[in-house]
Amino acid sequence: MNVIVLSSSPNRDGLTAACATAVLEGIRQAGAQAKEVRLNDLDIGLCQACGNGWGTCLNEHECQEEDDFQPLHARIREADALVLVTPVYWGDLSESAKAFTDRLRRCEAPRREESALFGKPVIAVAAAGGSGGGMITCLLNMERWIQHVRARVFDLIPVNRWSRDYKLVAIREAARAMAEELMS
Numbered sequence: 001m002n003v004i005v006l007s008s009s010p011n012r013d014g015l016t017a018a019c020a021t022a023v024l025e026g027i028r029q030a031g032a033q034a035k036e037v038r039l040n041d042l043d044i045g046l047c048q049a050c051g052n053g054w055g056t057c058l059n060e061h062e063c064q065e066e067d068d069f070q071p072l073h074a075r076i077r078e079a080d081a082l083v084l085v086t087p088v089y090w091g092d093l094s095e096s097a098k099a100f101t102d103r104l105r106r107c108e109a110p111r112r113e114e115s116a117l118f119g120k121p122v123i124a125v126a127a128a129g130g131s132g133g134g135m136i137t138c139l140l141n142m143e144r145w146i147q148h149v150r151a152r153v154f155d156l157i158p159v160n161r162w163s164r165d166y167k168l169v170a171i172r173e174a175a176r177a178m179a180e181e182l183m184s
């Protein structure tokens with residue numbers, strides 16, 4: 001059982017990092033394996049909208065822009081579940097999360113039931129450390145992404161500076177429940 005936790009903040013010591021740590025704790029408490037991948041440490045550029053809008057992503061289900069996307073795409077194919085933990089930027093996912101998930105969606109959404117993420121559970125966490133606004137629009141975009149790649153929403157969790165303490169508990173419990181379900 002292998003869960004990939006994608007975190008997408010440049011800040012190693014902020015709210016997003018605390019949420020990712022809570023996820024890892026929950027998964028390990030269930031006795032499962034989890035790896036955090038910090039997207040900001042990788043070189044994953046923007047989709048180039050090759051050709052007339054679709055490149056090799058449409059029919060070959062591979063991205064033709066060579067960077068750190070390809071090895072991470074391969075790891076996602078092997079994963080049993082995914083957790084997306086993003087800071088809320090402008091009511092949306094951070095840029096590193098957007099860049100990776102946009103390219104992954106292009107490769108996997110056209111595969112429909114053959115998607116590498118088909119039926120796999122996903123937890124999405126939106127960490128709003130500023131005004132506390134924009135969590136819902138951020139989660140809405142993550143929910144739409146989960147639907148496009150034919151994965152399954154396990155939970156969508158908003159967290160801000162004021163809800164931090166009790167939401168970290170909820171995040172840990174959600175991750176534990178997802179891992180336990182996968183192992184049952």
Ligand SMILES: Cc1cc2nc3c(=O)[nH]c(=O)nc-3n(C[C@H](O)[C@H](O)[C@H](O)COP(=O)(O)O)c2cc1C
Binds near residue numbers: 009014090130
């Ligand atoms: C470009 C940018 C846009 C942001 N937009 C929002 C926002 O819409 N709502 C909010 O509550 N915080 C916003 N913030 C604050 C971040 O959500 C906050 O810094 C959060 O804690 C980031 O996670 P971190 O603690 O991992 O750095 C923004 C921050 C940046 C850098």
